Amino acid sequence: MIQPTHASKRILLPVKPWFIAASLLAALFFAWLPMGPVVFLPDWAALVLAFWCIHQPFKVGMGIGFLMGLAMDVAEGSILGQHALAYVVLAFLANGWSRRVLWFSLPGQAAHVFLLLLLAQAAQLLLRLAVGGDFPGLAYFLSSAVAALLWHPLSYLLLLPQYRPIERDETRPI
Amino acid sequence: MRLALYLALSLLLVAADLRFALLSPLRQAVAAIFWPIQRALLLPVEGMQDASAYLAEIRQLKEENETLRARQLEQANLLLRQEHLAAENRRLRALLAMAERVEAPTQAAQILSATRDPFSRKVLLDRGAAHGIVEGQPVIDETGLVGQITRVLPLTSEATLITDKNMAVPVELARNGLRAVLAGAGGGVLELKFLPINADVEVGDHLVTSGLDGVYLPGLPVAEVTKIDREASSTFARIECAPLAGVERNGPVLVMGKLAATPPPNAEPAPERSSAKARKARSMRR
Numbered sequence: 096m097i098q099p100t101h102a103s104k105r106i107l108l109p110v111k112p113w114f115i116a117a118s119l120l121a122a123l124f125f126a127w128l129p130m131g132p133v134v135f136l137p138d139w140a141a142l143v144l145a146f147w148c149i150h151q152p153f154k155v156g157m158g159i160g161f162l163m164g165l166a167m168d169v170a171e172g173s174i175l176g177q178h179a180l181a182y183v184v185l186a187f188l189a190n191g192w193s194r195r196v197l198w199f200s201l202p203g204q205a206a207h208v209f210l211l212l213l214l215a216q217a218a219q220l221l222l223r224l225a226v227g228g229d230f231p232g233l234a235y236f237l238s239s240a241v242a243a244l245l246w247h248p249l250s251y252l253l254l255l256p257q258y259r260p261i262e263r264d265e266t267r268p269i
Numbered sequence: 270m271r272l273a274l275y276l277a278l279s280l281l282l283v284a285a286d287l288r289f290a291l292l293s294p295l296r297q298a299v300a301a302i303f304w305p306i307q308r309a310l311l312l313p314v315e316g317m318q319d320a321s322a323y324l325a326e327i328r329q330l331k332e333e334n335e336t337l338r339a340r341q342l343e344q345a346n347l348l349l350r351q352e353h354l355a356a357e358n359r360r361l362r363a364l365l366a367m368a369e370r371v372e373a374p375t376q377a378a379q380i381l382s383a384t385r386d387p388f389s390r391k392v393l394l395d396r397g398a399a400h401g402i403v404e405g406q407p408v409i410d411e412t413g414l415v416g417q418i419t420r421v422l423p424l425t426s427e428a429t430l431i432t433d434k435n436m437a438v439p440v441e442l443a444r445n446g447l448r449a450v451l452a453g454a455g456g457g458v459l460e461l462k463f464l465p466i467n468a469d470v471e472v473g474d475h476l477v478t479s480g481l482d483g484v485y486l487p488g489l490p491v492a493e494v495t496k497i498d499r500e501a502s503s504t505f506a507r508i509e510c511a512p513l514a515g516v517e518r519n520g521p522v523l524v525m526g527k528l529a530a531t532p533p534p535n536a537e538p539a540p541e542r543s544s545a546k547a548r549k550a551r552s553m554r555r
Contacts, residue, residue, distance in 0.1 A: 124306070124310060126385075127303075127306070127307065127310050128310050128313070128314060129307075129310065129311055129314055129381065129382030129383075129385075129393070130314070130382075130385065133385075134387050157271055157272060157275045158275075160275075161275050161278070161279070164279070165282075165299075166299070166303075169296055169299040169300055169303065170303060170307070171384055171385045171386045172384040172386055172389075172391055172393070172420065172427050173384075173386040173388070173389075174283055174286050174287060175282045175283065175285075175286040175292050175295070175296060176279040176280065176281070176282030176283035176285075176286060177279075177283065179275075179278075179279040179282060180276065180279035180280065180283070183272065183275040183276060183279060184272075184276075187272045187275075220388075222283065223388040226283075226287055227434070227435060228388035228389060228434070229388050229389060229390070229433070229434040229453075229455045230388075230455065231387035231388060232456075235387055
């Protein structure tokens with residue numbers, strides 16, 4: 096993407112691959128902070144993964160999602176493959192919706208992301224209930240809502256290195 | 270196409286992890302690589318806890334000190350005579366030609382954190398395979414049974430708490446020796462299972478381990494009965510219990526040595542599985 100959203104007139108600098116890698120790694124570290132089973136904390140890894148899958152669908156996709164999921168599984172002590180499955184589904188849908196989602200304003204995007212994260216959570220819930228897990232209560236889905244609320248600040252934060260000063264040029268086509 | 274591939278791969282991993290415990294080496298390797306990162310991430314959290322502890326009021330500390338002193342005095346009677354009682358017990362047992370009660374060695378450990386997995390109740394301990402921890406060791410604190418080691422990683426280990434849904438502990442009532450199975454019921458509550466509605470259970474009864482499974486030493490305090498629901502429509506009474514140990518709390522714990530495993534009565538060579546479900550099924554069979 097060369098614009099923050101398709102409707103925007105700002106043109107972005109090209110993304111730096113190391114910045115994508117660093118932000119994904121930082122998200123993983125945030126997710127690994129030993130905060131205990133606080134269910135409403137957002138799944139940072141899923142959120143940042145969804146961001147790059149939507150903004151850079153040709154650079155970040157299911158493969159990276161799968162690897163991040165494996166790392167999350169080991170760190171959380173959950174079943175190996177549980178997060179991997181959810182993140183693969185998330186990355187696939189986010190890649191596919193990328194062109195649609197970026198036509199919306201930031202709140203509209205957040206609504207789409209909320210749905211994406213909810214689906215990823217539902218996949219995990221179904222898997223765990225199928226193998227005899229404990230239902231963690233409806234507060235479990237709060238985590239997606241909190242993450243969606245953070246979409247707005249996160250978008251600015253992660254696009255910050257790509258912004259450049261606005262050029263006032265009335266004759267430019269876009 | 271690639272989605273199907275990745276989905277199949279993840280489901281394969283799930284199946285391999287649950288059914289065959291094939292992935293334990295993979296998990297061990299990844300955990301060993303992540304260990305320094307994990308410890309580093311623990312620092313800010315521990316720092317915050319230390320800061321809040323530092324700011325605790327002196328009054329609070331004094332109160333705690335007093336309760337601890339009182340408890341020590343209460344227990345002094347037993348503690349001081351313990352050596353004498355143990356010796357007497359040994360003599361009497363020898364007299365009655367009964368088997369010696371096993372004394373299991375213990376190892377102190379610290380709960381690093383609760384795992385973030387919301388579907389189970391587990392804690393991470395700071396002792397692992399390198400310190401001689403093996404799967405199946407009971408974990409206790411100063412007031413009672415906390416759980417059982419279910420996964421051993423090189424430098425850490427995971428203990429499943431007794432409040433986990435897939436955990437079952439064979440217990441008996443301290444008052445009358447009635448045997449039952451105690452299982453986690455979710456939400457930090459335990460449930461005493463498969464007792465008929467006319468069973469002699471009262472609110473406030475203490476449950477201790479019966480030691481029938483060969484995993485826990487007999488007589489460890491586990492839980493207290495908090496609520497009994499005797500509905501005539503069901504065969505079994507619904508008995509809720511609260512754990513006695515600080516199960517959902519961080520702090521120092523003791524990992525007890527594993528007892529020499531007794532062979533199951535119908536000696537079938539059951540494959541040793543790590544899943545809590547298999548353990549539950551086995552302990553119920555006994």
